[in-house]
Amino acid sequence: MKKMAIALLAFAMVAVAGCGSPSSSSNGNTGANTGAGKENTAGGDGNVTQLTMWSMETRNRSIIEKSLAEFNRDNKDVQVKAEFFEDEALKTKMKVAIAGNQLPDIVTYWSGETFDTLVANGLLGDLTSYLDKDAEFKDNVLSGGLETFTYDGKTYGVPVLFSGVSLWYNKEIFQQNNLTPPTTYNELLQVVDKLNANNVTPITVAGKERWPLLHWFSYFAERVGGTEPFEKAKAGESDFAADSFVKAGQMFKEMAVDHKGFVNGFLGLDYAAAEALFTNERAAMYLQGEWAMESFLGDDFAEKVDFVPFPVVEGGAGSVNVYHGGFGAGMAISSKTNQDAAYKVVRFLTSPEQRKEINEGANISPMKNPGLDEANMHPLAFRYDNYISKNLEGFFGYYDQALDAKRAEQFLNAVGAIVGKKDADIPSILAAIK
Numbered sequence: 001m002k003k004m005a006i007a008l009l010a011f012a013m014v015a016v017a018g019c020g021s022p023s024s025s026s027n028g029n030t031g032a033n034t035g036a037g038k039e040n041t042a043g044g045d046g047n048v049t050q051l052t053m054w055s056m057e058t059r060n061r062s063i064i065e066k067s068l069a070e071f072n073r074d075n076k077d078v079q080v081k082a083e084f085f086e087d088e089a090l091k092t093k094m095k096v097a098i099a100g101n102q103l104p105d106i107v108t109y110w111s112g113e114t115f116d117t118l119v120a121n122g123l124l125g126d127l128t129s130y131l132d133k134d135a136e137f138k139d140n141v142l143s144g145g146l147e148t149f150t151y152d153g154k155t156y157g158v159p160v161l162f163s164g165v166s167l168w169y170n171k172e173i174f175q176q177n178n179l180t181p182p183t184t185y186n187e188l189l190q191v192v193d194k195l196n197a198n199n200v201t202p203i204t205v206a207g208k209e210r211w212p213l214l215h216w217f218s219y220f221a222e223r224v225g226g227t228e229p230f231e232k233a234k235a236g237e238s239d240f241a242a243d244s245f246v247k248a249g250q251m252f253k254e255m256a257v258d259h260k261g262f263v264n265g266f267l268g269l270d271y272a273a274a275e276a277l278f279t280n281e282r283a284a285m286y287l288q289g290e291w292a293m294e295s296f297l298g299d300d301f302a303e304k305v306d307f308v309p310f311p312v313v314e315g316g317a318g319s320v321n322v323y324h325g326g327f328g329a330g331m332a333i334s335s336k337t338n339q340d341a342a343y344k345v346v347r348f349l350t351s352p353e354q355r356k357e358i359n360e361g362a363n364i365s366p367m368k369n370p371g372l373d374e375a376n377m378h379p380l381a382f383r384y385d386n387y388i389s390k391n392l393e394g395f396f397g398y399y400d401q402a403l404d405a406k407r408a409e410q411f412l413n414a415v416g417a418i419v420g421k422k423d424a425d426i427p428s429i430l431a432a433i434k
Contacts (some may be wrong), residue, residue: 032118033197047358049341051105053082056090056329057160059294060358067354071345078341098123100252104315105337106345108160110329111148112401117156118332123332124156124336126145130343131155137347144395145366148327157330157348159366164323164388164395165215165289168296173200173284174271181308185223185251188311192261195284195366196428202260204283206274207267211400215287216256217415218399219310220248220326226317234403240411244317249418249426251313256419259384293362297378305380309391321393327366328398364388407433 014037014269031399036244057064061084070272072079076208083104085093090109097103103123109115117122131138131146149157149343171180195202198380205210221230225244232238233245263269279295286292287310295300309320331350333342349353354392360377364385374382400408409434417429 002140003005006243009203011218013413023168032309038156041192047192048076049078049168050344051078051080051337051345053080053106053108053345054090054093055082055108056087056110057108058084058086059291060361060363063357063381065348067349070354071348074122075344077175077342080345093224099149105342106331106333108329108331110401111157111159112397113404114401115330115332116151119156119203122335123251125154125337125339125342126154126155127333127343127346130137130339130347134347140317140352140367140369142327142366142368143328148349149332151329156244157332159327159330160347160350160355161329162364162388163291163325164364164392165219165287165310165325166323166384167310168278168288168292168307169302170278170284171306172304173281173314177284181306181396182311183308184257184311185220185313188261189255189259191260191285192255196260200264201283203256203276203285204263204269204274205266205287206271207262208268208415210287211398212271212274213415213419214399214412215324217252217344217418218396219247219287220313220415221245222322222324222333222396223310223313223318224251224316225306226246226319226395227322229398230402239425239431240433242281245429245430252415252428253418253424257422262419268417288361293378293381295385296380297362302378302380307384307387319393321391323388323395324396326397328401357397359385410434 012289053068055061055064064084065082068080068082094103094107094109109118141159145159145162146155147154148159158205174181177200178196179191179194180187182191192202200211205216207388221244224247225242228246229238229242233240233242256266263274263277266274269277271303275288275292275295277283281301281304296305310324312318312320331346333339333346352365352367352369355365355367356371356373357368359367360372360381362381365372372382372385377385399411403411414429414433418424418426
């Protein structure tokens, strides 16, 4: 049964489509060691615990490598070598590691169903006692951060970021067309119609990647019915053909297809091409997470960018200050490694001091007191971080991470089907997710 569970987990790791932030194109290793927490004798220095770490934070690689160099310099008894992978490459790497029972000692991975399965199969170490003895650090984590990685009262991960998806817009295009950013669904339709009438592409989206489309549907669903319908459907207490999901699908189709809100050919557009339309000022709006700021901050274009929360639906149960996202990634350790040594590394790398440079860029810190220096930050990044910190009421997770692999894949296909045809049978499409 154990072998079967691990085989099924390995399959799930490949099947699930993560919605983590897109990474840069850099790759390569700073060392490789697929064994768990090995101790080697180093001359007269005694035992040295050698640890490996896998991470998908490729865009923060240089900063993390500086932290690792500092750790290795100051901790001669524990030495860490890191490997960085693009999103899909890490999923594949983890699949092989699970099948071979050779997890890395430390891994930065996405929260959600796959993380849950790793815990359920006893593959991750319990960090509860370490955190309980480290109250100052534990209490500094934003509400919901450690809870995201807690199962049956035990915590298995420390969050490394908070993600919040917002509606980014080009201020200059809006001014030229006498528009104000939409705060309601009806206002969104009016903005779309006005932009189309003026031959301006309203919204760019990477339909080929599917998960950016799911952002739109998920927000409509939350704004219509709140977060409860999804939690009930996830638990099997209802299904995704419930009224709030059907209405969300109808609004999604109305905006994207009937009002031609999305750029022509969006179903064949990949992430890079979709983002380029916004950064090259050929589309007025772009729904994406804070990671998108990475492409905004490098030049004068950032001066033209602003953001608003996703619009509310009149009469809906959702709140404008509930964000799609959450604590999307955390750092965990293998249950088979040297627990003391591995936690020491995790505690160091996730500290506000070591994450400061990362969080002063296009990221949102998961800490209440991240120690950010406004003078070091781009005004847009500081404004975004500050806005969410002050206004956040709650969050709801990425559907394709929160669901099991089968339903996640079905949902990703469903959102494309909803906006793929003018006569799409939305209730039937959603009812097929089970």
